Amino acid sequence: MRETLGTGFPGGDYSQIIYVADVKASGPPIDGGLLVDLDEADFLAVFPLKGKGRARLVGTVRGERADHAEKLRFEDVSERAIRNLKVKVEAENWFSTYHIHHRVAGRFRKGRAFLLGDAAHIHSPVGGQGMNTGIGDAINLAWKLKATLDGRAPDALLDTYELERIAFARRLVRTTDQAFNFVTAEGALADLIRLRIAPTAIAGAFLFGAVREFAFRTVSQIGLNYRGGPLSEGKAGRVRGGDRLPWVAENGDDNHATLAELRWQVHLYGAARPELADCCAKRGLTLKVFPWTLRQSQAGLGQNARYLIRPAGYVARADDPARPTGSSATSSPEVFRLESSAGQLRGTLGGRAGCSPVSLFFAAGTDVEPYRGLRRHR
Numbered sequence: 001m002r003e004t005l006g007t008g009f010p011g012g013d014y015s016q017i018i019y020v021a022d023v024k025a026s027g028p029p030i031d032g033g034l035l036v037d038l039d040e041a042d043f044l045a046v047f048p049l050k051g052k053g054r055a056r057l058v059g060t061v062r063g064e065r066a067d068h069a070e071k072l073r074f075e076d077v078s079e080r081a082i083r084n085l086k087v088k089v090e091a092e093n094w095f096s097t098y099h100i101h102h103r104v105a106g107r108f109r110k111g112r113a114f115l116l117g118d119a120a121h122i123h124s125p126v127g128g129q130g131m132n133t134g135i136g137d138a139i140n141l142a143w144k145l146k147a148t149l150d151g152r153a154p155d156a157l158l159d160t161y162e163l164e165r166i167a168f169a170r171r172l173v174r175t176t177d178q179a180f181n182f183v184t185a186e187g188a189l190a191d192l193i194r195l196r197i198a199p200t201a202i203a204g205a206f207l208f209g210a211v212r213e214f215a216f217r218t219v220s221q222i223g224l225n226y227r228g229g230p231l232s233e234g235k236a237g238r239v240r241g242g243d244r245l246p247w248v249a250e251n252g253d254d255n256h257a258t259l260a261e262l263r264w265q266v267h268l269y270g271a272a273r274p275e276l277a278d279c280c281a282k283r284g285l286t287l288k289v290f291p292w293t294l295r296q297s298q299a300g301l302g303q304n305a306r307y308l309i310r311p312a313g314y315v316a317r318a319d320d321p322a323r324p325t326g327s328s329a330t331s332s333p334e335v336f337r338l339e340s341s342a343g344q345l346r347g348t349l350g351g352r353a354g355c356s357p358v359s360l361f362f363a364a365g366t367d368v369e370p371y372r373g374l375r376r377h378r
């Protein structure tokens with residue numbers, strides 16, 4: 001498919017072979033947390049699986065054995081887990097080997113064809129990010145496809161899929177490549193850093209809550225944002241257009257609950273002016289007003305701020321009524337000036353009628369004027 005589309009798939013290959021084995025076993029690493037053995041240049045990780053005594057071993061092999069990966073059997077690689085980690089393997093349920101690469105397609109869209117998931121980007125298993133990234137691609141593309149097919153958005157909206165996702169894919173492949181090279185580097189210096197310095201430094205760093213939170217947000221990908229993109233505007237509190245809506249659950253209310261509707265909506269944290277409620281009601285937009293709380297402030301939301309949220313939970317526009325009027329602040333008393341056309345949402349945000357790229361979401365397919373701000377980038 002990539003060849004047909006001519007997207008290319010630049011990047012490289014690793015010399016190591018990865019093996020995966022699902023086993024029934026006992027011993028200290030089984031039924032516990034994730035365990036990584038970095039004793040040698042090849043690494044071995046033990047992941048707990050559901051069910052007592054079940055685990056997945058993921059390891060690398062290189063050299064002569066990697067040259068004949070198709071002949072590799074579990075017996076050829078299991079001695080490391082048995083010797084180093086004292087794993088007692090009772091049954092081998094599944095064993096497989098695969099080559100790994102680090103590559104990102106040069107383009108994620110060509111005409112009516114889109115690349116996503118592993119077809120668009122592949123990387124080492126370090127960090128376990130592949131599935132999440134592919135699902136993120138699919139979520140990003142799905143609502144845009146629907147809006148375009150329904151005639152509510154122009155074709156240019158589909159270009160934003162590549163714009164928003166390819167930068168993240170490139171960064172992910174770069175960082176997982178660095179991490180993989182680090183855990184598999186050979187030589188005395190690499191051993192010293194990997195086995196002596198890094199474990200102490202990493203364990204020390206993880207004593208800090210901020211480091212743990214950063215790691216969590218990175219691995220879970222909830223820290224990913226589309227700031228600076230053509231569909232992102234404004235700032236209110238610490239939240240910018242393009243950020244994932246911060247999650248706040250308290251008093252039996254969960255501000256992500258309405259996101260399950262997968263449609264455009266407005267969230268307000270504080271007191272809503274009546275005209276905003278009227279405006280959203282007329283346009284069929286869900287308006288959710290949350291009484292202001294300390295926890296919202298801690299999550300970075302702004303008091304009385306209005307957030308226009310696109311399907312799938314990212315803020316399209318953050319609007320802070322306390323900010324002075326400017327290019328990214330709105331002077332309109334209606335705040336989000338939304339108009340409806342023939343049952344389709346159509347409108348502009350703030351006082352910049354027809355200029356806001358965000359307005360394309362609301363536009364009927366035949367009206368090209370509101371799309372001036374969003375041009376095809378290729």
Ligand SMILES: Cc1cc2nc3c(=O)[nH]c(=O)nc-3n(C[C@H](O)[C@H](O)[C@H](O)COP(=O)(O)OP(=O)(O)OC[C@H]3O[C@@H](n4cnc5c(N)ncnc54)[C@H](O)[C@@H]3O)c2cc1C
Nearest residue numbers: 019020098116117118119125127128129130131132133134
């Ligand atoms: C051993 C292993 C462990 C992993 N562990 C993790 C992990 O812990 N966390 C994580 O996030 N990711 C993990 N990954 C990565 C994750 O599995 C992939 O990133 C993810 O499955 C990619 O999903 P995908 O839908 O893009 O591709 P795939 O899952 O590869 O799906 C593509 C599908 O298309 C089908 N197909 C291919 N060609 C054609 C054709 N011409 N016509 C019709 N159908 C076709 C294939 O048969 C396949 O079913 C792991 C991967 C491996 C191999």
